[in-house]
Amino acid sequence: xxxxxxxxxxxxxxxxxxxxxxxxxxxxxxxxxxxxxxxxxxxxxxxxxxxxxxxxxxxxxxxxxxxxxxxxxxxxxxxxxxxxxxxxxxxxxxxxxxxxxxxxxxxxxxxxxxxxxxxxxxxxxxxxxxxxxxxxxxxxxxxxxxxxxxxxxxxxxxxxxxxxxxxxxxxxxxxxxxxxxxxxxxxxxxxxxxxxxxxxxxxxxxxxxxxxxxxxxxxxxxxxxxxxxxxxxxxxxxxxxxxxxxxxxxx
Numbered sequence: 001x002x003x004x005x006x007x008x009x010x011x012x013x014x015x016x017x018x019x020x021x022x023x024x025x026x027x028x029x030x031x032x033x034x035x036x037x038x039x040x041x042x043x044x045x046x047x048x049x050x051x052x053x054x055x056x057x058x059x060x061x062x063x064x065x066x067x068x069x070x071x072x073x074x075x076x077x078x079x080x081x082x083x084x085x086x087x088x089x090x091x092x093x094x095x096x097x098x099x100x101x102x103x104x105x106x107x108x109x110x111x112x113x114x115x116x117x118x119x120x121x122x123x124x125x126x127x128x129x130x131x132x133x134x135x136x137x138x139x140x141x142x143x144x145x146x147x148x149x150x151x152x153x154x155x156x157x158x159x160x161x162x163x164x165x166x167x168x169x170x171x172x173x174x175x176x177x178x179x180x181x182x183x184x185x186x187x188x189x190x191x192x193x194x195x196x197x198x199x200x201x202x203x204x205x206x207x208x209x210x211x212x213x214x215x216x217x218x219x220x221x222x223x224x225x226x227x228x229x230x231x232x233x234x235x236x237x238x239x240x241x242x243x244x245x246x247x248x249x250x251x
Contacts, residue, residue, distance in 0.1 A: 030067075032228075132144040
C-alpha cells in the first residue's frame with residue numbers, strides 16, 4: 001500500500017476496516033430513558049472538569065435499540081448519561097456505555113471517545129411493559145421498566161426532536177505508544193437530520209446492581225423522576241474538540 005492509500009483508510013485493520021467513513025445514519029432508533037436523582041457528591045466525582053454536573057443531581061439511564069445503522073448493522077446499547085453545564089451552557093456527558101457489536105465499539109471509542117465496552121443489553125416490549133436489561137460477564141447489572149405508550153410526551157414529537165439537538169460530549173482518552181496520553185479531550189457533537197416518529201412518558205422503575213466492570217450502580221438511585229420512550233431517525237456526524245486536557249489544562 002502507498003502512503004496515499006493508507007491515509008484514505010477509514011479505520012483499522014487495513015485488510016478489513018472495522019467501520020466505514022461517516023457520517024452515520026440511524027433508522028427507527030428506539031430509546032428508553034429513565035431519569036433519576038442521585039448523590040450530588042458522587043455525581044461530581046463522575047463528571048470531568050471543566051464540566052459542571054446539573055444542580056438537581058439527575059442521571060439519565062438509557063437503553064437504545066438500533067435495528068438499522070449504516071456501517072454498524074443491528075445492535076443495542078445501554079449506559080449512563082449525565083446532564084451538565086459547560087461554560088454555562090447545557091450539555092450531556094456520556095459517562096458509561098455498554099453494547100453488543102464490535103464496529104460501533106471501535107468507531108465510538110476511536111472517533112468520538114464514547115466510553116463503550118462489550119456487554120449484552122436488551123430492549124423489548126413484554127406485554128404492556130417496555131423493558132430494558134443489561135448483562136455484563138453473565139451477570140445482570142441493570143433493569144428498567146416503564147408502561148408501554150402510556151401517555152404522549154409533553155410537547156409531543158416536536159419537543160422530543162428539539163431535545164435531541166442538545167450538545168453531547170464524551171471524554172476521549174487514547175494513549176501514545178509509550179502509554180502516555182496522546183489524546184485527552186472532551187469531544188462534542190450534535191445529532192442532525194432528526195425525525196421523531198413517536199414519543200411517550202410514564203412512571204418508571206430502575207434497578208442497578210453493583211459490578212466492578214460495569215459500575216452503573218456507583219451512582220445510586222435516590223428517587224425515580226420518570227421514564228421516556230421514543231423512536232426516530234437521525235444522523236451522527238463527526239465531532240469537534242470542546243476541551244483539550246493536554247493543551248488547555250483543566251482548572
